[in-house]
Amino acid sequence: MIDLSTDYLGLKLKNPLVPSASPLSRNLDTALRLEDAGAAALVMYSLFEEELQAEDAMMDRFLLHAGLGSCEAEDGFLPDHGEFRSSLDHYLTHLHQLKCRLEIPVVASLNGISPSGWVELGRELQQAGADALELNVYHVAAEMTEPGEAVEARYLSLLTELRRAVSVPIAMKLSPFFSSLPHFVKQLELAGANGVALFNRFYQPDIDLDKLYVVDRLHLSHPEEALLRIRWLSILHGRTSLTLAATGGVHSHEEAMKLLLVGADVVHLASCLLQHGAGRLTQILHAMEGWMAEREYASVAQLKGSMSQKNLSDPSAMARASYLRVLDSFSPRPGVWS
């Protein structure tokens, strides 16, 4: 019997497969199916700061202060629901329901960029039963006047503030765009984080060529995206006390195994579950077991990080991939160039 268990954020998990923040956790039934399929924990969909702000603005303008000054619509057009409950309330209720029904740990996910209100919010999430918090600082550093240090300071101050407020573990979900990721991870460690999740996938704006509009489109991840994670997890493994999650690009047991080999404590799944359903998680789990059995691995603990940069005979392979060799190895299809 292979021991698939792993530790993440101080939580003892039965295996390393953890569905990441996605709409799948919005529904209690799908959450239960993920648990039945073998998920070891569940990261809830993100509570977006912007969503709460937009909701406030909507409520303020169209519900609470919608009067036009016309005597026939003096209080606006929509009934003011005494029962109107904010997204936050719904989130807390849903978290509570998930905790009541699921046996696996539930990680609440916060997505925001400003410190306002997150401390109180963190407390409420903890109270509602969250086993851990994932803080996703979705910040596009687009200001010419904002130096890199300030970007890092933004993350650190949010973390510090949240750390003071809650006792549950905190994972920081990071973007790949840090000048010195290891150094920054170290800062997070010192500020009280319990883990990092690599990497956030920024949804890139697209352009509608007909209307010349900027449009937001959701693109699901591709397995190739796992490669970026492989490199950085490999570099971080063994150099930080933080537990490590790989997120983005895991579509089969192959990416999962690779990420574990370089040091991930857990691998997150979203796109492949959205595309193929909960059964895909079971398939990946079985395939992982098969792969490990074939190679006589006894446990995940045994293989975790075994191919991290620290453990490689040629550490530069991860730190500075031999891109010249890689580029040179590219052969165009016959007929393209000749």
Added chain:
Amino acid sequence: MTSTLTIDGNEAVARVAYLGNEVIAIYPITPSSNMGEWADEWASQRRPNLWGAVPGVIEMQSEGGAAGALHGALTSGALATSFTASQGLLLFIPNLYKLAGELTPCVLHVAARAVATHALSIFGDHSDVMACRATGCAMLAANSPQEAQDFALIAQAATLAGRIPLIHFFDGFRTSHEVAKIAVLEPATLRAMIDDSQVAAHRARALSPEHPVLRGTSQNPDVFFQSRERANPFYDAFPQIVQDAMERFGELTGRRYRLFDYVGAADAERVIVLMGSGAETVHETVEHLLARGEKVGVLKVRLYRPFSAAALLAALPPSAKAVAVLDRCKEPGADGEPLYKDVVTALAQAAADGARAMPRVSGGRYGLASKEFTPGMVKAVFDELSLAAPKRQFTVGIHDDLTHLSLPWDAAFRTDAARQLQHAVFWGLGADGTVSANKNSIKIVGEATGLMAQGYFVYDSKKSGAVTVSHLRFGPAAIRSTYLVEAGMAGFVACHQPVFVERYDLLEHAAPDGVFLLNTPAPPGQAWDALPEKLRMQIRDKRLQLWVIDAYAVAAAAGMGRRINTIMQTCFFAIAGVLPKDAAIAAIKQAVDKTYGKKSRRLVELNYRAIDMTLAELHQVAIPAAASSGEQPEPAAAAAVGIPDFVRDLTLPIYQGKGDALPVSLLPADGTYPLGTAQYEKRNIALEIPVWDADLCTQCGKCVFVCPHTAIRARAFSAASVADAPPTFKHVAAKSKDFPAGTRVSYQVAAEDCTGCGDCVEACPIHDKSNVSRRAVNMAPIAPLRDQERDNLAYFLRLPEFDRSAIKHGTIPSAMLLDPLFEFSGACAGCGETPYIRLATQLFGDRMLIANATGCSSIYGGNLPSTPYTVNGAGRGPAWSNSLFEDNAEFGLGMRLAADQLMGYAQQLVRELAGEIGGDLAAALVDAGQREEAGLVEQRGRVAVLLRKLAASRHPRAQELASVAEWLIRRSVWIIGGDGWAYDIGYGGLDHVLALPYDVNILVLDTEVYSNTGGQTSKATPLGAVAKFAAGGKATAKKDLARLASNYGHAYVATVAYGAKDVQTLRVFHEAESYPGPSLIVAYSPCIAHGYDMLYNQRQQDMAVKSGHWPLFRFDPRLEATGGNPFKLDSAAPTQPIKAFMESETRFAMLARSHPEAAQRFLEQAQQDAERRFKAYRELAQKPADQSKPET
């Protein structure tokens, strides 16, 4: 201890009605709609009634429907009620006779309102309830929110005891919308008042198959009369039953009422008799006069029907020598109004019997349609009664220079009671939250102190950029002042909008030594100098304190955007001295918690921050010493060059807020008004206006097409005609090859009429190739542009109209060069209805007859004094009328019938006079093809020739023909209204007109909700949308009106959404108008009620079509004649999920916050519905021509 609430009259009544009933049938009508809204909201929250059940609340298709449902529920054993007013009450009347005839206990709560006569009015008087006095219903009048609550219960108790249905009424707006601190009735009091044995008796009388009876027989002359008399004992007993209920109520609550309550001197010589809110003003004035030894009194009529002469005589002091009976209604042609005649009869009978001396009785009319009724007016009535021969009939409150019935009054008269109150007046904009902040402040004072509090709010009749004036009073004793805060009385005046200092007489209300609070961007050191001289002088003369705050800056700094309500409220409490400052600030914070606490912690924090910042940013301004220079003359009125006399004498004074002073003789006698007066208003409400980039523009016309206020318009003209153009007037060569060389085109903005909605910019398809955010129209601050664009517009409008026959009417770039005959309406910024109306007037305006259903389109279309319909250079334009809400299709059909009849008669005369006028002309006049504009223009030419010939003719029938000759020109009849009319209240008529072959064009402006009455659900409301009366989300799908209409097969039917496909919209208008039978256009009309920024009006239309919510189709029966399929699908299969559309509008999105499971269910159902509907349409469109006719 009695608990109190600070609420308005409607809510006070609704609370009792909800608790005491089981079925509530509702239909929206101002000012009673709020009662139904409360009931629906409470039912959606599953609040129980007195017996622990949740009342069934049902919205019907009309008041007639509500009355029927009410009757059915009552006769089947439920306790049932409804709420209505005005035209709605008139629709109840047939059932009121039934309810009374069958001795059915129920209470109908009425916010009494004027009935439409020469004009519609939403305001309060008794003309509606007086129309019901013959129905057999009892009538009970409440004078204040407190009484309205109390009488709602007394009425319920009495009707159950006495079996006579009861109309409980109170004055629309003045009582229904007055916010007041009232002692609230607890459920236990209701339980004690309502006798369950009487409820059981009511149920026992119910129709039941278990013990069946028959009700509603048809009776013959033998017994009908006797049957009517059989009910007499119930009426004889009823006054005492009501009095008993009042006494029981008095024992329970301490508030004692009588059928007729007298207040005044026991030996009063002069007495005023009246009912309704005005009685409280008389009461206040009587107390003032009593203190000065005058022998006066007031008799408040509570129970008007059954009219108890005995109770009246018992209450009226025998010493009364002169009595004035005031009626808040008018019965033209009668020798007195109803209450007057009832009182005269009672007194005359008593005098005839020798029971008392007959006083001299005068009848007066006052307060029609919420006309102010002040202590000064009351004093005038008492003064009149002091005369040896007071007028038998008089009016008070107006200046009647025609029939000289009006009494003069002293506008400066003030009562002792008024002087003991604290008054505050606030000037705000409709959307700036001033009213909601003030309602909040009243609640704070009412609930945090022992003070009594009153708030009344005066609104502009405009939908956008409306001005609100809040009138607040606070005092230690009951506030009986049922009139606005009077001049010189307000110890506190606040102006929440910096721009108002130039526009309004803000300090007319200010009391000497009072406080003036101004929101201004000027720093404290410069605020004084920034004020207009007149205001500075008023401040000095009245020795006012001036306080300033830059509320918009504080709001921005606090993260509140442009929301200034909390900030200005904080200022009020900080300096007005109504409450200790610290206690007041704590109370505001509590109120913030209450408003936002459960909904958004962030908003609580932002508001807290704003409150704290406000106190630091509020500054008193030192008034520089200077001698008072006395009255500043009014600035000379702008020279009224070229303005018609009517506009100068009547329209402009109304615009200037001086309508109350207009004498009777200046008003048209029959409600007929000239067109084109909206152009004189110049509202200047836009902060930014569109600026045309002539070089970038392709002259596509889309900006003109979408502009809701006709504030951007295009014209073509010859180069020679603009030789003298102002230097900033922009014009470029016409890009279309359809015009002669040298033709120029200009897109001109009406800067002072624009609302700044930005829809034109959003519609512009042109992007600067180097900067896509720059379009061919771009918004820019108005200040530096206003003067130049005013001149440019004047110049533009003076340009000669381009030959319409040289313009292609079928393409948007060209059609938008046609002059609009609908401009500058008072519709909301970004309105989705008005572009359709403007389009119709561009294409057909010079021949349109419009029947307009009551609703938004009748308000912005005909709200005095703004008439947005206007005329072309030849003086022709749309002739417009509004009959009612429910009858518009029939009204329009009548227009068609008249046009056809008179055309036929004129043709008959033409044939008869052919020898006189020439055979060729006669034949051409009769046979003219006028379907297209060219033919119509030719016919106009022929008619002109005809009239010349007739003028010279001595034929005995020549003048008869001349009188009907204009009917030889084809008229384009348009029947316009909203979805409330077309889908609900007027559907029967609409269906009937569609079933007939007459040539009418029906335009349904479908906002999917009753927009005008404030957002109640209609059968056009989509599944899952939240609306008033559907607080839990509309549970059924939208009625497919277009599909239903197409089932007739002979009617032209189309759906349009200009923001999605403007070309199709234009085509549909042409096809519908040219179709020689009934045409129906169902037009998707985005509305602020949908809950999104109207800047995105067109985007939402596009989403509605692309998601399948609003598929576009045309059904043209003409195509059948040529073997084609009449059904043409104009939109593609849905390419977007309906979820995206629904989530982008608050009306849907809010349900996910309040009822998430229902929201999800509706969403899934809506998606299925959209797919199924599109599939069905596609099948129709794909059918072979011979099978395409819908099954009927």
